[in-house]
Amino acid sequence: MNNSLACTQAWLQGFRMAADVLQTPRPSSDALNRSKAYLEEALVILMQHQDTWNQPPATLFPPEFPYDLSDYVEEVRVGAPMVSRRLLIRLVTLQSELLAREATQCRFQDPPQWLAGVEYYEQSLERLNFAMHLADSEYARLVQENENAQSVMSEDASIVQVANGSLIQQRDKYRRAAETAARKIRAVLEPQWQSRDEIKQRMGDRWFNNPAPKKDHWKMREADEMALKELEATIERLDALEIQEYRMNERRELQSSESNHNAEPKRRREAAGRRIRMDNCSSCQQRFGHYH
Numbered sequence: 001m002n003n004s005l006a007c008t009q010a011w012l013q014g015f016r017m018a019a020d021v022l023q024t025p026r027p028s029s030d031a032l033n034r035s036k037a038y039l040e041e042a043l044v045i046l047m048q049h050q051d052t053w054n055q056p057p058a059t060l061f062p063p064e065f066p067y068d069l070s071d072y073v074e075e076v077r078v079g080a081p082m083v084s085r086r087l088l089i090r091l092v093t094l095q096s097e098l099l100a101r102e103a104t105q106c107r108f109q110d111p112p113q114w115l116a117g118v119e120y121y122e123q124s125l126e127r128l129n130f131a132m133h134l135a136d137s138e139y140a141r142l143v144q145e146n147e148n149a150q151s152v153m154s155e156d157a158s159i160v161q162v163a164n165g166s167l168i169q170q171r172d173k174y175r176r177a178a179e180t181a182a183r184k185i186r187a188v189l190e191p192q193w194q195s196r197d198e199i200k201q202r203m204g205d206r207w208f209n210n211p212a213p214k215k216d217h218w219k220m221r222e223a224d225e226m227a228l229k230e231l232e233a234t235i236e237r238l239d240a241l242e243i244q245e246y247r248m249n250e251r252r253e254l255q256s257s258e259s260n261h262n263a264e265p266k267r268r269r270e271a272a273g274r275r276i277r278m279d280n281c282s283s284c285q286q287r288f289g290h291y292h
Contacts, residue, residue: 004056004081011087014042014062019094022101032102038063039095046088053088054141056081085141089134089156093163096127100167107177111227114178114234121171121241128167129248131160168245175238182231185224192221 018035021027041063046053049060099120106117139153
């Protein structure tokens with residue numbers, strides 16, 4: 001086994017360890033932060049070597065690499081080296097999944113941190129967008145270098161798409177929870193608002209000219225009104241995020257279609273070349289009785 005394969009396996013093992021936290025329905029903040037910190041260190045290492053993204057990581061190792069290379073080679077006997085860009089796709093996608101899980105955690109805090117959760121969802125979508133860009137870049141490289149682009153693109157894209165589907169599911173669940181919480185608060189506030197408006201109508205100008213209003217009822221409503229305002233802002237930002245997701249996926253589909261269109265003439269030339277070679281071989285067989 002060569003160093004490239006050992007390094008590939010080391011990186012993938014590090015990602016698996018960082019992803020273990022996602023198997024827990026409600027992981028602790030410390031556990032999430034440990035995985036996020038690990039991936040951030042790994043990202044720094046890979047980003048420092050962008051000139052070798054098209055090659056397997058023959059000498060680069062993930063953070064906290066626990067083995068001597070020769071020991072690790074003995075343990076790993078299967079698989080194939082993976083270029084650094086494909087490792088980066090997996091790393092960035094995993095970062096997105098961790099951020100989405102952290103967003104979900106925000107609604108279970110006491111009190112719920114609704115807007116903080118939206119910020120994590122926004123960061124998660126940014127990571128996914130980067131992962132999609134990397135996957136498109138890798139596909140374009142493989143097409144250019146006449147490699148088997150389709151199977152690699154399918155594998156990389158499926159990883160990103162699974163994370164994207166999970167993000168959408170979690171975000172929608174978060175939005176439904178925010179709507180439920182908002183409805184409960186409105187049910188409490190609406191009778192109070194109605195009572196306030198009736199009093200305001202009866203008092204007329206005195207309502208506005210009162211030099212020393214007690215504001216007792218307003219103080220009772222204040223916490224609920226602030227909570228409702230946060231929930232409404234949360235729902236609004238989640239809706240904006242959904243539009244952003246739609247446009248991002250639409251743009252990706254367009255780029256993918258253009259890539260396939262640009263690659264088609266090349267595929268036709270390759271197919272024509274294969275037909276010419278086959279025709280030549282058939283001619284040789286007729287003339288000499290064997291294939292070249």
